Amino acid sequence: MNDFFLANNRSITIKVLGNDIEVKQLLMHNFDIWSPIASVIRDSLKQSDYSDLIGAGLVKDYGAHVFQLCSMCTSTDVETLLDLAESDPLEFSHVIKHVIEVNGAYFKEEIRPGLKTRKKKGGIEQTWFDSFQYLIAHGHRPDDVLLMTYGAFVGYLKAAEKYQRNRGKFDSNIIRAAQHADKKGFTAFQDELSKH
Structure with missing residues (x-):
């Protein structure tokens, strides 16, 4: 996604089984809510790029995280996502792929901003x-x-x-x-x- 997409908080709309689903970017104001969920997925993606096979593995290993994140990033509730994953796992894998792509700034970054230095005894603490x-x-x-x-x-x-x-x-x-x-x-x- 380009700089203007990121700066303007744009989203994309995808077709899933004939229905439109909006895939949104994650926002800073609720970082404390989505970050613990998304970090599990990001850490599991470190070894490789996303594929349908990896998507299936994410659902198997971290299902709760995947469904929560997809619900936060789309206009779709968890129950609908669970139904989609059960009825059409490949289509649900594509939803996961779009969530990761739209939020690539988080999932593909090498250096994370913020808490770079954290020393407690007599040192500098950065928050x-x-x-x-x-x-x-x-x-x-x-x-x-x-x-x-x-x-x-x-x-x-x-x-x-x-x-x-x-x-x-x-x-x-x-x-x-x-x-x-x-x-x-x-x-x-x-x-x-x-x-x-």
Whole structure:
């Protein structure tokens, strides 16, 4: 899914046995509810890409998680999903595939944002609030951060980190130019910066 799909909280509609099912993105405001369910599925997918055979294995090994996640990500209740899985396992496997694809930012990510550092005794403890504050410091409002899709959250977090790194390089170049330039050279450097 592309950046605009993620940022605009778009969904897709699939046909399942003649009925339309909307497959939605997971949102940050209920991360604490869906993450424990989705992480089990994500961890089992680490070894390989999704296939119908893997979908069948997910249902067999982690059925409760699969049905809960599919219910959260679709416009379909758990009972209907259970009926679908029983009557047409292949069709249900395709629903799982679309849920994973639409939420690929979570299921296919290599580095997870948020709790990267957690030290308790005399060290630094980083929480999700630190990630939220980082985005807020870069112009996002708290309510907007919570209403972001997980994919948009990760995308904005990476963009803010990239901006911060580039800003650090820019600032260090200015400091170096100021340190090594004479007064006339530094004034010319400042004039050049003012033109942009």
